[in-house]
Amino acid sequence: MRRRIPSAKSTPPHRSSHSFATANSKRTHFDVSTSHKFFRSGFALTDRFPNPAASRQTPVVGILGGVGSGKSSVIRQVTGIQFHIIDADRTGHELLDNPEIQTALRSRFGDDVFKHDGAVDRSQLAKRVFGDSPEHEESRLALNEIIHPAIRRNINTEIDSASRDVDAVILDAALLLEGGWDAKCDWLIFVDTPLAIRQERVRDNRGWSAEELAKREASQWSIEAKKERADFVVDNSGSIDHAAAQMKHVLSSLLSTGSR
Ligand SMILES: CC(C)(COP(=O)(O)OP(=O)(O)OC[C@H]1O[C@@H](n2cnc3c(N)ncnc32)[C@H](O)[C@@H]1O)[C@@H](O)C(=O)NCCC(=O)NCCS
Numbered sequence: 001m002r003r004r005i006p007s008a009k010s011t012p013p014h015r016s017s018h019s020f021a022t023a024n025s026k027r028t029h030f031d032v033s034t035s036h037k038f039f040r041s042g043f044a045l046t047d048r049f050p051n052p053a054a055s056r057q058t059p060v061v062g063i064l065g066g067v068g069s070g071k072s073s074v075i076r077q078v079t080g081i082q083f084h085i086i087d088a089d090r091t092g093h094e095l096l097d098n099p100e101i102q103t104a105l106r107s108r109f110g111d112d113v114f115k116h117d118g119a120v121d122r123s124q125l126a127k128r129v130f131g132d133s134p135e136h137e138e139s140r141l142a143l144n145e146i147i148h149p150a151i152r153r154n155i156n157t158e159i160d161s162a163s164r165d166v167d168a169v170i171l172d173a174a175l176l177l178e179g180g181w182d183a184k185c186d187w188l189i190f191v192d193t194p195l196a197i198r199q200e201r202v203r204d205n206r207g208w209s210a211e212e213l214a215k216r217e218a219s220q221w222s223i224e225a226k227k228e229r230a231d232f233v234v235d236n237s238g239s240i241d242h243a244a245a246q247m248k249h250v251l252s253s254l255l256s257t258g259s260r
């Protein structure tokens, strides 16, 4: 875990006068003696927090949120900060073209999840893995076992190769916690969007039914667990610009703490 804390001299972001983007209430301040995460971790401080000055690296910020909460859209709308975005959904899509992955998928799921042209049929695979039956769960675990090691490798490679010219590396991964990829993050930001609004947006933009969203959401950590893990919460129930302004504020605050 590379999680770091702001230096004692810095102004904790959540104490800013801006109220629209909130620090997680469970993490009311960054004092190390009362750090929520510090106590939960059970590690000595020196084990968990490398000396920032001695190991200055580009910070990694993970984006959390419910399915269709706007994780990808909001971060891409932020301007004025140089960051490198790792898009794990896109990596997952690209890996479906990988011959070794395809062989493993054909062996586990059969020809049904392939189109006539040989490409993986994502909608057929989705039908097999999203749902609450034991078969769905088994299939989902199998899919994850086939594809997640490669996603993990890609995340590691991208973080390592991210230019030092960028201010931050953003990890946009729906399964950030489930995959244990939060271990690579210094900070976690939760994009908060009520279910009804998410249902409406994914219906309009992806053609998903409320059931489709629910099946995918049931395959992931609960909203509450994700929110609880986050350091900051950004509200995306309004316009994308409003959410992006909050995101920018949080990121700017983090990056200006001077501890890195
Ligand atoms: C099952 C697949 C083919 C469905 O493709 P489809 O185009 O319908 O969905 P897409 O990949 O765009 O994912 C949309 C959303 O579904 C959810 N989701 C995707 N995969 C999973 C999964 N394995 N478990 C839980 N939720 C998932 C996420 O919220 C994701 O943002 C595809 O999602 C896939 O290959 N998933 C396994 C790889 C993976 O875990 N990707 C997510 C990396 S963070």
Ligand SMILES: Nc1ncnc2c1ncn2[C@@H]1O[C@H](COP(=O)(O)OP(=O)(O)OP(=O)(O)O)[C@@H](O)[C@H]1O
Residues within 6 Å of the ligand: 065, 066, 067, 068, 069, 070, 071, 072, 073, 074, 089, 174, 201, 202, 205, 206, 236, 237, 238, 239, 240, 241, 243
């Ligand atoms: N503030 C907003 N106003 C209107 N539409 C929005 C807003 N935020 C996101 N959307 C739309 O909602 C949909 C979901 O957004 P997005 O794909 O960014 O979510 P996500 O959290 O990355 O999804 P997933 O969990 O599937 O990875 C998209 O179609 C996007 O255009």
